[in-house]
Amino acid sequence: MQQLKIVTSTNSYPVFVGGGAIHLLYEFIQKEADNYTSVMVITDETVAKLHLDSFQKSAGLSRIIVKIVPSGEQAKTFPVYYDCLSAALENKLDRKSLIISFGGGAVGDLAGFVAATYMRGIRFIQVPTTILAHDSAVGGKVAVNHPLGKNMIGAFHQPEAVIYDLDYLKTLPEREVRSGFAEVIKHSLISDETFYDRLREQIYSLDAITETEMLDFLTTGISIKGSFVAKDEKEKGIRAFLNFGHTLGHAIEAEAGYGKVTHGEAVACGMLFALGLSKELLGLEFHLEGFQLWLKKLGYKTSIPEGLDRERLIEKMKQDKKSVGGTIRYVLLEKIGKPVLMEIDEKTLTAYLKKFEEEVGHDD
Numbered sequence: 001m002q003q004l005k006i007v008t009s010t011n012s013y014p015v016f017v018g019g020g021a022i023h024l025l026y027e028f029i030q031k032e033a034d035n036y037t038s039v040m041v042i043t044d045e046t047v048a049k050l051h052l053d054s055f056q057k058s059a060g061l062s063r064i065i066v067k068i069v070p071s072g073e074q075a076k077t078f079p080v081y082y083d084c085l086s087a088a089l090e091n092k093l094d095r096k097s098l099i100i101s102f103g104g105g106a107v108g109d110l111a112g113f114v115a116a117t118y119m120r121g122i123r124f125i126q127v128p129t130t131i132l133a134h135d136s137a138v139g140g141k142v143a144v145n146h147p148l149g150k151n152m153i154g155a156f157h158q159p160e161a162v163i164y165d166l167d168y169l170k171t172l173p174e175r176e177v178r179s180g181f182a183e184v185i186k187h188s189l190i191s192d193e194t195f196y197d198r199l200r201e202q203i204y205s206l207d208a209i210t211e212t213e214m215l216d217f218l219t220t221g222i223s224i225k226g227s228f229v230a231k232d233e234k235e236k237g238i239r240a241f242l243n244f245g246h247t248l249g250h251a252i253e254a255e256a257g258y259g260k261v262t263h264g265e266a267v268a269c270g271m272l273f274a275l276g277l278s279k280e281l282l283g284l285e286f287h288l289e290g291f292q293l294w295l296k297k298l299g300y301k302t303s304i305p306e307g308l309d310r311e312r313l314i315e316k317m318k319q320d321k322k323s324v325g326g327t328i329r330y331v332l333l334e335k336i337g338k339p340v341l342m343e344i345d346e347k348t349l350t351a352y353l354k355k356f357e358e359e360v361g362h363d364d
């Protein structure tokens, strides 16, 4: 079991990572038991079916309210958000109640946003169940989507604790393993060339990642993320580097229709694009084709999904949260581990998008 600490300007909290970590939830809640008047767990249909019984037993939780929401991006919608708030009100949650998010990044973002806004903010704990959630469960970004843009309605609301039991990962489908691993790759590219080299050398197939390697990759990713969040909790500056690959990635997710392409698949394509753009604009020395081949070997589709309109993607990228006054700001790399935030004009971005589409072509 590993314990990390996330320190932000508003609070600090532990992240427990390892097989069997769920047992720590009871202990953690008991310490605060006099303080919590009630506990509401928000989970999704898939996770509930697979793990809710064992979660309740292992966590030692008996008198809890459980709210089950649809799986995947469908959870991050206004009707589901509203429904969770109604459940909280109907069950008389008060300002001393606790929300537990039990699921992947979608459930975590939703439950965190419910916690951030219910009675202007109550406490919550993240119990992530996906690889991707090594990223989403820490850092306090919580949100739901809007048809016009990903995570557009949200808040910064840090959890009280993150209890990451890696045993849950055993039931993840291959596609979700791949999705989550994209954020591991991102963490390496933006901060640590040796970590990136290690991934390139060690990982030739996502099935072959051992438990020890997974623990190492996830804790390394969490500490990289934590270091950015500690310095810039509300994304006034360097936290934007965690958005590497996301400007195009989010545009793809929104244009394809939320949930059609997984977050990690979209980010993988977005990272390839941002690396190519970094070569063009900053002279990044990087073997792009080698990286693309590696991604393909791991099962990623590296091209923009067919049928997405270039102009609409550009419009979405212009509306990205990093844009200021309509100016697109893009996370690029000067070198591996050295990100920069750079203003890019629409003409340059459109020209490179066209080139990228031509060069990368289609996967199938």
Ligand SMILES: NC(=O)c1ccc[n+]([C@@H]2O[C@H](COP(=O)([O-])OP(=O)(O)OC[C@H]3O[C@@H](n4cnc5c(N)ncnc54)[C@H](O)[C@@H]3O)[C@@H](O)[C@H]2O)c1
Pocket: 044, 045, 046, 047, 050, 071, 072, 073, 076, 103, 104, 105, 106, 107, 108, 109, 129, 130, 131, 132, 133, 135, 136, 137, 138, 139, 140, 141, 142, 151, 168, 169, 170, 171, 172, 173, 176, 179, 180, 183, 263
């Ligand atoms: N807040 C942040 O900082 C942050 C960071 C990265 C991503 N995100 C968001 O996270 C979301 C993606 O997260 P995700 O990939 O975890 O998505 P998810 O929560 O949709 O989970 C993916 C799928 O796996 C299923 N699942 C979850 N745990 C499982 C398990 N243990 N076994 C079997 N199936 C399981 C879910 O039901 C779902 O169908 C996106 O909405 C993205 O925008 C947020």
Ligand SMILES: O=C(O)C(=O)C[C@@H](O)[C@H](O)[C@H](O)COP(=O)(O)O
Pocket: 135, 139, 141, 150, 151, 152, 183, 235, 239, 240, 242, 243, 246, 321
């Ligand atoms: O924590 C961050 O900051 C990130 O950018 C992490 C991203 O992986 C994550 O997808 C995040 O939700 C994106 O944030 P957004 O502000 O672009 O919606």
Ligand SMILES: [Zn+2]
Pocket: 135, 183, 246, 263, 267
């Ligand atoms: Zn992400």
